[in-house]
Amino acid sequence: MPWLEKNLVNVPARLSRDQVREIIVEPAAAVGWSLEPGLEEVILKDALKTGGYEAAGLPSAPVTILPLLEFALTELWEHSRSEGLLTHAAFQKIKGWAAV
Numbered sequence: 350m351p352w353l354e355k356n357l358v359n360v361p362a363r364l365s366r367d368q369v370r371e372i373i374v375e376p377a378a379a380v381g382w383s384l385e386p387g388l389e390e391v392i393l394k395d396a397l398k399t400g401g402y403e404a405a406g407l408p409s410a411p412v413t414i415l416p417l418l419e420f421a422l423t424e425l426w427e428h429s430r431s432e433g434l435l436t437h438a439a440f441q442k443i444k445g446w447a448a449v
Contacts, residue, residue, distance in 0.1 A: 360412055361412060362411070362412055363409035363410060363411055364409055364410050364411075364412055364414070364415075365409050365410075366393070366397065366409075366410070369393055369396055369397065369410055369414070369418070370389065370393055372415075372418060373389055373392050373393060373396070373418070373422065376422070377426075377435055381433070382429075382433055382434065382435060383433075383434055383435070384434070384435045385434060385435065385436045385437050387437070388435060388436065388437050388440060391437070391440065392418075392422075392425075392440065395421075396410065396414050396417070396418050396421075397414075421443065425439055425440055425443060428442050428443055
């Protein structure tokens, strides 16, 4: 917490698959929302594919996927706001990563 108060946060150059998964799931869980079964994996695969993770067979994804992931998750939140559940339908409505 002292680092955050000083606006000093170290972001690693690469993120593990589990770290990306946490970035997708934890914010929703923190406000009592959940993801429709299987949606977490769809978003995770899209994020890692976009970051070149899977194609290169790397054990981590570049941190540069964060802005795109944040945009997609914000859009997903906006399209699901009244339901309390992030859905595949809402993700398809924003056309996944093709919309960004």
